[in-house]
Amino acid sequence: MKIRYLFITFIILSIISIFIGVSNVSIWDIFSLTEEQAEVLIISRIPRLLSIVIAGASMSITGLIMQQLSKNKFVSPTTAGTLDSARLGILVSMMLFTSAGLFQKMILSFAFALLGTFVFMKILEKVKFKDAIFIPLVGIMFGNIISSVSTFFAYRYDLIQNMSSWMQGDFSMIMSGNYELIFVSLPILIVAYLFANKFTIAGMGEDFSKNLGLNYRQVVNLGLAIVALATASVVLSVGVIPFLGLIIPNIVTIYQGDHLKNNLPHTALLGAVFVLVCDILGRVIIYPYEIPISLMVGVIGSGVFIYLLMRRRKYGL
């Protein structure tokens, strides 16, 4: 697949995304917008499109980075406890500060996501049985534990239903003024691109990297920081979107091979396209209501993931 076609698809879907919704704004109105229509576009539709694109791209990229670093195709924020840790961070901030602002939530969520992912990488080093299927199992178990810790506190402080809404990725509440945090992810994507080759080398292992004169620890830590920061900002502004980091890089690998630097743009674009498709479907299926993005991605993503697993078993990929 040429990146050209991917890009064209992306543009078309973006346009569709902007002109779908309860308030009627047609593409033909674009040069004769009423004041009301312009407001809808600026306050709701365009922020929504931006957050979809950034969330899709950055969650996919985080998965790609984690897979490079761990040398395992099935490691991602979903299967390494990163998402669960980020949520625990938000919960802790709500417990510590009675009216936690976005900043406090962000800091704690980032810190927890970083810590959680770091612990997972430590676990990876200890596990001797590095089976491609076994590692994600351990990661998901690990994530469940973090969740059970969250539940422990949420239950005590009556925050369960509140927590559920954090878990639910949802673009319908996105409006200008409450989503800007997601832009934190943008510079991260650029850093990811600059360091791509180094991540690949670091994935070969500590000895291998040292042999090539690379500061292994530093590169790994940078990678994990990128992953944690992107995850925290997406979870806070949109909510949890599962599976993206897992399936998108794997699909790209299937048609594109395994070169991190070449794959980055593909992964970012495909991630955005995938989320756009899911979002548009979610808005159309039970119109005028909406199916939240996390459910759409959860359903389609788990299907795709199972397909990938089956395919892997068949071809030994």
Place this chain on the structure above:
Amino acid sequence: MVNIMNVSKKYNDKTVLDDISVDIQKGTITSFIGPNGAGKSTLISLVSRLIAEDDGQIKVGGENIKEVKSEELAKKLSILKQSNAINMKLTVRELVSFGRFPYSKGRLKSDDWAKVEEAIDYMELRDMQHKYLDELSGGQRQRAHIAMVIAQDTEYILLDEPLNNLDMRHSVQIMKTLRKLVDELGKTILLVIHDINFASCYSDNIIALKDGRIVKQGRACDVIDECVLKEIYDMEFNVQNINDQRICIYFD
């Protein structure tokens, strides 16, 4: 007798064994040699019903292994694979006593224990019989596993690279034991082995595989031959007679 008749095996469309037919005599040591990926381990796993063949038949002592109950086959044939990572806390003696499972189903009687004692003594493990497996060296652990196979007391014994990771002293020790099992107790042994000099010195027959086919089979002295080996391994060999043994020199 072990009869392998027209056996084939594929993994994901890749043919690993292609129409193999061979008969193995009772009371002999037969070694399977050949380059990596030739299908040696697969063949031995097929004979021991660890995996199922796609095509063909395998008979052990005249009976098709597919038609014999697994429990009954366990009294006639035993297999020791190369990876024996057991993650249970077991002592040597406990491991050896598992060899009696086909007969006792876990409740060992006095004659089962007698076999266990015998196997322990046979492998000279008496001193360390109460040690845990993870406290032993690789060679000792391998001996413990072989003791278990001896306790299982089967006519046919299959071993997949039993010398892997062993130093020379232990390798020789194990090959001598296998020889003794055949000569004294009349067992039939099939083994996969990489070191052709060990194969040459200790086995009666050698079967050479390459790309899933049998290239050559016969008495050890017939297969250990410069032309034959060159065909199998695609490299030059220099075969010398030293003390009545055929020894291969293959270092340029």
Place this chain on the structure above:
Amino acid sequence: MGYKKKTILLAVVAVFLAVLYIVYDLKGNIGYVLPRRIIKVVAILITGAAIAFSTTIFMTITHNRILTPSVMGLDSLYLLLQTVMVFIFGSGSFVLMNSNVNYLISIGCMILFALVLFRFLFRGENNSIYFLLLIGIILGTFFSSITSFMQVLIDPNEFMIAQDRMFASINNVNGDLVYVSIILFVLISLYFLRFYKYLDVIGLGKDQAINLGVPYDYVVKHLLVIVAMLTSIATALVGPITFLGLLVVNVSYEFLKTFRHSYLILGSVCLSIIALIGGQFIVEKIFTFQTTLSVIINFVGGVYFIYLLLKENKSW
């Protein structure tokens, strides 16, 4: 102290705690309080036994000590079922109020799910059990995402009812269910006896087990079904307690230091009863019902799991 004595010790402690729980601070209307306490203790015994039992088997057939039956996605399915019932029928409906119906629906669906999953995955030849588990866990995630979607849609008052069902609690356990569970448990145990002798050998690994004459695939398939049934019973009786099994079976391995499943199963069953009754004491006396049993046990079990993973270990 050998493993036999240690097992007896565990059994004595478990019985002692059970009796203590029944007679502790027993006053007031004894004719009312006593039967209720006995029901609770029996519920604990059944749940603890089912979870410990199934987890021990599960760890043996998966050849490692950090996976529990909960990774098959059964817990998530249970939560989904409860949420769906609240969502569709409302909290006051017959299906939710009549716990027998709810119980049977839940158990039926969970066992059906497990059977479909196993059937589907054991079709091919080179079936890896980890593969099966990963599929199960992904389906579990799938169920959870639907559950959390519905939870957001449910009216907060109704949600309270669903929430009560989602956390294991033996305070409102229903007497009838306990009897049904006992019968099911006994039946499953009898069925298990056929496969009991193979467990020690299966622990040696697949190749060794086949070598020693175990009809491996057949036995593992049946054991998995047993695990699924036991897990379903425990979950439907008191709700999901994900990490209890992990905790008690590992402690039992560490404490008894044996490979013999007769003792391991017995030991972990006793430990799990000790943990549950101990936990229930803590919930009632220290937290004065401010939290639930499952939340505490998942917390402790979870922390223990991370400790296990981080500890240098050779057992996986």
